[in-house]
Amino acid sequence: MLIDRYDIIVVGGGHAGCEAAAAAAKLGSKVLLITLNVGVLAKMSCNPAMGGVAKGQIVREIDALGGLSAIVTDHTMIQFRMLNRSKGPAMWSPRAQSDRIRFSMKWQELLMDIPNLHLWQDSVDALIYKNKGVIGVQAKLAGKIYSDAVIITSGTFLNGKIHIGSINFGGGRLGEENASGLTQDLRKRGILSQRLKTGTPVRVDKRSVDFSSMTPQPGDDPTGKFSFMDTPPLKEQMNCYLCYTNEKVHQILRQGFEQSPLFAGRIQGTGPRYCPSIEDKLDRFTERDRHQLFVEPDGRESHELYINGFSSSLPIEIQFRALKEIPGFEKARILQPGYAIEYDYFPPQQLNYSLESKIIQNLYFAGQVNGTTGYEEAAAQGLIAGINAHRNINNELPIVLKRSEAYIGVLVDDLVTKGTQEPYRMFTSRAEFRILLRQDNADQRLTTLGHEIGLAGHERYERLKVKTELILGIENILNTTSVEPGRINTYLENVNTSGIERKTKYANLILRPQVKLKQLIDFDSELRRAIVNLHSDPSLIKEAWESVEIQMKYSGYLEKEREIAEKINRLENISLPKEIDYMVFPSMSMEAREKLNRVKPDNIGQASRISGITPSDVSVLLVYLGR
Ligand SMILES: Cc1cc2nc3c(=O)[nH]c(=O)nc-3n(C[C@H](O)[C@H](O)[C@H](O)COP(=O)(O)OP(=O)(O)OC[C@H]3O[C@@H](n4cnc5c(N)ncnc54)[C@H](O)[C@@H]3O)c2cc1C
Structure with missing residues (x-):
């Protein structure tokens, strides 16, 4: 045996593995993270972006509990947008365009900074068992390494098979070997495995693209961020671009359908219905004469572009010819073809809520191996598995989040209760308590728990306390201070709502849909002064008044959801x-x-x-x- 014994071994350094290892180690376990390549931790296999609808809420929940994905994102993003601002606050979802390479490097730096967490580049081919439980792993280079618990987070790598047209070969991602052995080993122990599929588009050299025929998609101004901690604000944003396919593109793509591994039945695994390949879209939406594509930069220094919406496993020649028919891409130099990948996953109904296997004790599963897709879903499961593996070996009860507490609760409950037949991704529609589970209040929902279990540090907890006090302070100002008609009616008329005839409490004005608290604060210097005087940190004040506004405007809905949640929790x-x-x-x-x-x-x-x-x-x- 080359390496010591560990409390917990995490197999795989993707988004799930990184969060799992960090959480378990920060809680005090001695952790070994074994992964095929320590140079590409938490690699973004597909688009270089974190967050988005429902996923952004998950990233903020991970952060609120003391996980690291949001901090890594804030340090490495190149664009930030709050999606769905025009809809109700339940739908507001932060999304960041990330710098792919820096994202991995930041994860590496943070993990290497944790003293009781070690990284090791190797392949785990089998587990070591004793009675009904796991007691370690069998690695290709290091041999047997023993531990009290093992967390499997091997993503798309188990028996991964890449398809491009009629070509197919083994791989975990393009350019990386797959991992074999583990699935067979687990199957022998009674764990069921099945196949799923996902895909990714071509990558292009940005110097060969003419952006003048595309619509720029700038980031938010002012910008935002993910972490509730004091992470550095994004200084310089990069644009994404919007463009469209056309009939000519579709015609060329259709010429490749006969050689499509998808349509020829060479791909057996089910793909993500909500993230279809371009050939899937042509096949399903025959009436559409164009499809929207987002052209996304891969990083600040990188020349690589990611063509979001153009995922394909059609023959390389077809992908290239079709792309060049899109205005702006006529002279495109292509760096990497799109491809599909099939891989093994373990249906998650075989897991307890803690993400521990029901069949093998002390063995946990998290991420894509549980049938999910997406960095955020993977990271969230990794966090839960890391926390619960640590608690298990220390004889503490697992942490189980309720559906009314967190999107992470919805995710885990859906997986272990209903399982999944296709790559599972989170949507706001999966959550029945959407107005409770907002991105702005993830810290108020989860940081106290994160602090109690020892993961959310003192500084984070103190920030929450200050923010909570600020919320109460702002509510108090709005509930007790009245404004004269003469001071406010110009604003009210400007936003197309009737003026007031007598002194009126701010809280009553906020209830009007046309009235926005930010505008009130900007317009009314007395109100601004009263709020700004509450604290010296403007970012905390902004977070607090945003929460206050939502709570006031949606108090009726919030109350109703809380009542239903309480009823359901009685059944739980x-x-x-x-x-x-x-x-x-x-x-x-x-x-x-x-x-x-x-x-x-x-x-x-x-x-x-x-x-x-x-x-x-x-x-x-x-x-x-x-x-
Ligand atoms: C081609 C492709 C397209 C995708 N498209 C999308 C998309 O459109 N939308 C979306 O949301 N998501 C997409 N994904 C999925 C996204 O990449 C994953 O959801 C996410 O990365 C999963 O994180 P994870 O930690 O579970 O696994 P991964 O990120 O896959 O990481 C797994 C890690 O485990 C390591 N590993 C595996 N086996 C072993 C072993 N036996 N021993 C040691 N180490 C091992 C690997 O080295 C790797 O570091 C795509 C993935 C791929 C590959």
Whole structure:
């Protein structure tokens, strides 16, 4: 044995593995992160961007709990946008264009700074088992390494097979070897594996592109950021560009359909329905004569461009010819073809809420191996697995977030309860408590918990306390201060709402949809002075008044969601013993009994969310439990 014994071994240095290793090590475990290439940690395999609709909320939740993805993003982003500003605040979603190489380097720096976390470049081919549990890994170079727990975060690498037209070969990403051995080893131990597929577009040298025929997509001004901590603001933003395919492009792409691995049936795994390849889009939306593409820079110094929306596994020659028919790309020099990749995943209904395997003790799974797609989803699971592996080996109960507490709660609950047949990505529509689970209040929802378990540090917790006090202070000013008609009516008329006739509390004005607190603060110097005087940090004040405005404007909706959440949480508190054999309930359908036996739900709430479980099945369970 070359290497010491560790408390926790993390297999894989992608987004899930990095968060898992950092969380477990920061909590005090001695952690070894083994990955195929320590030079490309948390590599963005596809588009160089973090966040987006629902995903941005997840990144902020990771941050609120004490994870690192948001901090890495803030340090390395080249553009920031708050998406969906024109919709309600439940939909506001931060998104950053990242510098791909710097993102990896920042992760490497942060991980190497954690004293009890070691990195090791190697391939894990099998696990070492004792009785019903895992006790270490078998690595190609280092041999046997022992640990109390193992977290598998091997992404798209397990038996990864890359497809480009009629060519296919083994690989975890283009230019990187795949990993074999682990799936077979786990299957021998009774863990089920299946295949999924994902894809990525061509990359182009930006010096060969004519941007004058495209529409620039600038970042927000003023800019924003992800972390609730005092990370550096983004100084210089880079543009993305919008362009479109056309009939000629479609015609060329269709010529390649016969050699498409997708249509010829060479790809067996299911792909992400919501992130389809360009050939998929042509096939499904035949009536469309153009499709939107976003041209995204890969980094500040990089000359590489990522063509978002043009993912393809058609033959290289077809991809190249088609691209050159898009205005601006006539002289494009192409650096890398688009490709599809098929890989093994382990259906996540085989996991407990802690992300520990139900079959092998002390073995955790996180990220793409659980059937998800996306950096954010992977990072969130990594964080939860890292926390819970550490807590498990220290005899502490796992952390399980509720659906009403966090998108991360929705993600884990969906995975372990319903499983997934296609790459799972997060959407706001998956969350029933969207107005509670906003990006602005992730710290108020989760930082206290993060602090209690030891992951969110003192400084973070103190910032939350200051922000909470500021929120109360601003609410107090708005609820108690009245404004004269003469001072405010010009503003009200400017935003197309009627003027006031007598002194009116600011809180009443905020309820009007036309009135924006930021505009009120900018317009009314007395109000501005009262709020600004509350604290010396303008960024904290801004965060606080944004939260206050949302809470005031949407108080009715918030109250309703809280009431429903409380009702549902009562069902979550009614536990179901693991040893129940659901076959003994003849009044339930066979489908329900089989599904309940497969999932072995922790509680009535989880049972009710299994697809195919009806309200009458739930009643049977309640009667059985004497409720
Ligand atoms: C071609 C392609 C296209 C994609 N397209 C999209 C997209 O359009 N949208 C989207 O949201 N997501 C997309 N993704 C998915 C996105 O990259 C992943 O969701 C995300 O990176 C998953 O993170 P992860 O940590 O689970 O795994 P990964 O980022 O894949 O990292 C896995 C890590 O595990 C290591 N590893 C694997 N096996 C072993 C082993 N046996 N021993 C040691 N180390 C090992 C690898 O070296 C790697 O560092 C795409 C991925 C690929 C490859």
